Amino acid sequence: MRRRAEAYLWLLFSGGGVVAALLLPVLVLLFGVLMPVGVLDWPSAARLTALLDPVAVRAAVVAAVALCLFHAAHRIRHTAEELFGLARFDPVIAVVCYGAALGGSVIAAGVLW
Amino acid sequence: MTEESIRLEVARYRPGQDEEPVLVPYEVPLRPDWAVLDGLAYVKDRLDGTLSFRWSCRMGICGSCGMTVNGEPRLTCGTFLTEYGTGPVRVEPLKGFPVIRDLVVDIEDFLAKLSSVRPWLVREGEEPPLTTEYAQTPAQLDAYKQYSMCVNCMLCYSACPVYVLDPDFLGPAAIALAQRYNLDSRDMDDRFDVLGHEDAVWGCTFVGECTNACPKHVDPAEAIQRYKLTAALRSVLPWSRR
Numbered sequence: 001m002r003r004r005a006e007a008y009l010w011l012l013f014s015g016g017g018v019v020a021a022l023l024l025p026v027l028v029l030l031f032g033v034l035m036p037v038g039v040l041d042w043p044s045a046a047r048l049t050a051l052l053d054p055v056a057v058r059a060a061v062v063a064a065v066a067l068c069l070f071h072a073a074h075r076i077r078h079t080a081e082e083l084f085g086l087a088r089f090d091p092v093i094a095v096v097c098y099g100a101a102l103g104g105s106v107i108a109a110g111v112l113w
Numbered sequence: 114m115t116e117e118s119i120r121l122e123v124a125r126y127r128p129g130q131d132e133e134p135v136l137v138p139y140e141v142p143l144r145p146d147w148a149v150l151d152g153l154a155y156v157k158d159r160l161d162g163t164l165s166f167r168w169s170c171r172m173g174i175c176g177s178c179g180m181t182v183n184g185e186p187r188l189t190c191g192t193f194l195t196e197y198g199t200g201p202v203r204v205e206p207l208k209g210f211p212v213i214r215d216l217v218v219d220i221e222d223f224l225a226k227l228s229s230v231r232p233w234l235v236r237e238g239e240e241p242p243l244t245t246e247y248a249q250t251p252a253q254l255d256a257y258k259q260y261s262m263c264v265n266c267m268l269c270y271s272a273c274p275v276y277v278l279d280p281d282f283l284g285p286a287a288i289a290l291a292q293r294y295n296l297d298s299r300d301m302d303d304r305f306d307v308l309g310h311e312d313a314v315w316g317c318t319f320v321g322e323c324t325n326a327c328p329k330h331v332d333p334a335e336a337i338q339r340y341k342l343t344a345a346l347r348s349v350l351p352w353s354r355r
Contacts, residue, residue, distance in 0.1 A: 011345045
């Protein structure tokens with residue numbers, strides 16, 4: 001049972017790592033560098049809303065956010081347990097970390113719908 | 114002309130005599146072609162014959178002389194005294210293993226883990242003696258060759274923070290060697306029963322120190338991450354086989 005849960009959690013972690021590595025640098029480049037320095041114009045709110053109109057786009061954004069959150073949750077769980085020697089509290093830490101990721105994903109879906 | 118010398122600070126632990134390991138300083142000649150192991154041999158031959166340490170080939174093949182040199186896991190035959198300037202050079206047993214005496218550690222746990230992953234070619238439905246030849250293409254050889262360079266020196270275990278925290282962790286070399294056979298086109302096993310376990314690949318948190326420590330440029334961290342994908346797919350899709 002434990003090993004199956006770990007396999008699913010690792011797939012979410014791994015998927016989140018891939019998504020974060022592919023998407024975050026692009027977003028930072030666009031919204032953190034190119035738009036502030038004026039190379040690109042800021043998109044209007046109406047345009048961004050229109051972009052999110054198709055259900056597939058909204059689903060993809062929720063999936064990307066959820067994967068990134070589960071990636072973070074997995075890493076925080078293991079780092080906290082090993083760095084601070086908290087492995088015996090794993091059931092609690094795991095519930096808190098993955099619960100927060102799940103909560104964040106639900107909030108992301110709520111904001112978009 | 115007096116010869117240059119360098120100070121070795123060697124961890125000594127003599128059961129029945131020392132309560133805990135103590136560092137004992139020895140002055141040894143500093144020669145450009147001398148490795149730390151040569152310094153230890155000088156101590157044993159000339160200064161104190163009671164010093165105990167493991168060694169065999171002196172050329173980075175046998176994997177016997179792994180020790181902690183100035184805090185890092187190293188093969189002492191391939192670590193030269195001149196790397197440490199004027200010294201001193203601190204030589205301690207491999208971290209993460211119980212010390213038997215001086216620089217000699219207990220490797221039983223590693224040997225048990227190593228044999229548990231079936232580090233040999235597993236064939237099904239054939240009776241020995243196996244007289245058939247199984248030719249491989251260069252690509253099939255490349256798939257596992259890197260992992261076959263492992264000399265079982267255990268530096269990766271000593272470098273692994275997970276192994277130091279949790280001695281039940283199967284560890285880098287055993288998993289990399291399992292992958293050496295998993296990725297061999299002649300092998301018919303995938304060792305999921307041993308590797309897809311909480312104390313096996315799922316114990317690894319990808320710190321990557323095993324790969325940094327490896328003197329043979331095996332990449333155990335990569336082997337483990339690759340098997341995580343195999344194990345995850347095996348767990349999620351129970352019918353999927355390699």
